[in-house]
Amino acid sequence: MYDLLRAHILKRVNLTDEEFARCTTFFVPRKLRKNQFLLREGEVCTSLAFVVKGCLRCYSVDDNGEEHIVQFAIEDWWISDPYSALTREPSEYTIDALEDSELLLLEKSAEQRLLQEIPKFERLFRLLLENRFVANQRRIAATLSTSAEERYLSFLRSYPAIAQRVPQSQIASYLGITPQSLSRIRKGLSEKG
Amino acid sequence: MYDLLRAHILKRVNLTDEEFARCTTFFVPRKLRKNQFLLREGEVCTSLAFVVKGCLRCYSVDDNGEEHIVQFAIEDWWISDPYSALTREPSEYTIDALEDSELLLLEKSAEQRLLQEIPKFERLFRLLLENRFVANQRRIAATLSTSAEERYLSFLRSYPAIAQRVPQSQIASYLGITPQSLSRIRKGLSEKG
């Protein structure tokens, strides 16, 4: 259960075995069935989730009731609404499971104690946030400058593991196009070769 | 020169006068003429800039040579490429001045010493990063779900001060549309009332 987390952390900061053992005590395992919610729009996000198994999505719902996916998370990724978690304001996002999933949850209060006990985690969490920030910045630049087809190809390159397992309609939502358009783009690509 | 910075920081974390006085020693004033660069694509970003006066932009250049603005920064804002600063990888972005500007620069090395001397700044910088993260996430959701006209109106609401002072073509670049389209959108809006 904790092996993936250990490897994940050790790739980013140095921890002794003893430190890692202490760190695990702050996480709470949680299973989520497909379609179950981790966070509902309007709730305050109180935890940071590390995905051990499965696949989740984070999305907003617009005035027309359409879902717009801002992030997927599979094994070895984190998911949460960091803004809601920090400010304790209700989240604008919903997080749910696209597959049966296993998570390790770090509650806000546990996070604070963890940071006090092992300050190295400050650096880890800052790294994680920076990475997410960069990913978003790249995505903005891509959305502004490239066609839907290019964005789809870029998505396939960046996240092949996700592309294989989530429904096409979910990828369309992530790319900001309709499922019909994605279908046509794929058709066009397969005709080219 | 430092009044704006003081007010900015005190709004977010508690600092004694003595702490603030020490903090200022880590910043270096820098003036930038209109069109001068703070960071060029391919350079490593080594500083975090607080804008005391003026207006800057951060943008990427795509394969067709088109600029895509990911951020503006006016008085009381910060600007940098946090990813490049953290990883020391060359930046994909260019930062330059849209007006004659005055900055307070916090170099990477100074930042580290500042964080050691006054750990409260850990929280400040994390807050700043979270805010930028959220702004980006909102922008992604908006780009995915709303028309150019809606995004323009939302930009006017969110950043009236910027809308007033930067050329329309720069706003178009930020919104991900052509200057011609923005012109037509504005025409449409003025005809409505």
Next chain:
DNA sequence: CGATTTTTTGAATCATATCAACGTACGTGG
């Protein structure tokens, strides 16, 4: 297997881009 969801396809429509030309404002040097 049947039921439901997901994907594909077609036709009409809409939003934005593109190319090209013209208008306007501003600042600099003569």
Next chain:
DNA sequence: CCACGTACGTTGATATGATTCAAAAAATCG
């Protein structure tokens, strides 16, 4: 102080890419 050049903004005509609505085909699940 005016004239000129350069940036910026507007407008028109046309092209393109993506959407919408509707329906059929394919895949998935109990």
